[in-house]
Amino acid sequence: MLELTGITKSYGGRRVLDDITFTVAPGRLTGFVGGNGAGKTTTMRIALGLLSRDGGTVTIDGEPVTSADRRRFGYMPEERGLYPKMKVLEQIVYLARLHGFSKADATVRARALLEELGLGERLDDNVETLSLGNQQRAQIAASLVHDPEVLILDEPFSGLDPIAVEVVAGVLQARAAQGVAVLFSSHQLDVVERLCDDLVIIAGGTIRAAGTRDGLRAEHAQNRFELVSAGDAGWLRDVPGVEVLEFDGGYAVFDVDSDETAQIVLRRAIDGGDVASFAPQHPSLSQIFKEVIR
Incomplete structure (x- = not known):
């Protein structure tokens, strides 16, 4: 080594x-x-x-x-x-x-x-x-x-x-x-x-x-989530502690201020219609690079 x-x-x-x-x-x-x-x-x-x-x-x-x-x-x-x-x-x-x-x-x-x-x-x-x-x-x-x-x-x-x-x-x-x-x-x-x-x-x-590559991606994905649902996810903008980064109808990428906020978003998404996926988003190396050199 x-x-x-x-x-x-x-x-x-x-x-x-x-x-x-x-x-x-x-x-x-x-x-x-x-x-x-x-x-x-x-x-x-x-x-x-x-x-x-x-x-x-x-x-x-x-x-x-x-x-x-x-x-x-x-x-x-x-x-x-x-x-x-x-x-x-x-x-x-x-x-x-x-x-x-x-x-x-x-x-x-x-x-x-x-x-x-x-x-x-x-x-x-x-x-x-x-x-x-x-x-x-x-x-x-x-x-x-x-x-x-x-x-x-x-x-x-x-x-x-x-x-x-x-x-x-x-x-x-x-x-x-x-x-x-x-x-x-x-x-x-x-x-x-x-x-x-x-x-x-x-x-x-x-x-x-x-x-490690996967470790760094996981570390920088802790507060970022991706939601794919059948309904319009515009309501995300009104949830306290949520910052929407990308949005297109039922697709959204957003940051949350805590695990509790993430659970609130998930429950509301389920109540509002079919949820195809809800998961932490693993950032690209380019995203991590921009974040750490600021």
Whole structure:
């Protein structure tokens, strides 16, 4: 398990990270989300040892991360770092050999990984001739070729079309299923919500929310309900303690100030006609994100 505890970082007199604490567990996909300048990339680089920290600790399996441990990490930076004049296969083989694999083993690994990522027909193309999306796939291959135990990806879905997103998502899910601890940042909240087991939301250099995806959704659904009924639900606006957020005839989404108010609404809905459903509404990651960064 990769664990960051109390990480702080300042540039000049400006603190850019303040008490950053979260874990990335083996076999789980952890989504790291936040706006531009929130501190995601700085946090990732500190975890990788690419940036120094002013305070806090980075540990793996309870021990301080060493340079030897970091050889077990895979990293994909947001900016592309491949050699543009090299052929795709040659590039990934070269990186595998830097990790100690023989040329034969490196070639087998690189070829299989590139085919898994949908680049099987591009093995002999120069990196610079690839589309931006295919360069992104090659960059992901570079982070995976040595079978890392911890995988840290900065915006891996940037520039990918929907089909490529599914391919890359499948690759990351497969690695997590093999026990890899995967941390990735993304601005595509719908992709994060669909893929991740755990979520970390950062804003202004501080963690605003962290936990399992389902746990965070349940936590932020405590006072929000959805009602679907045969009759007109306009009466909801007159119930004390109710704030109607969405309304369309017999459909309404609303917040309540207490469990008692929710029960009052349910009883009145039942008295007024057929109730198709009445249940807490689980908010989307986008809704949770907007709520916690206010």
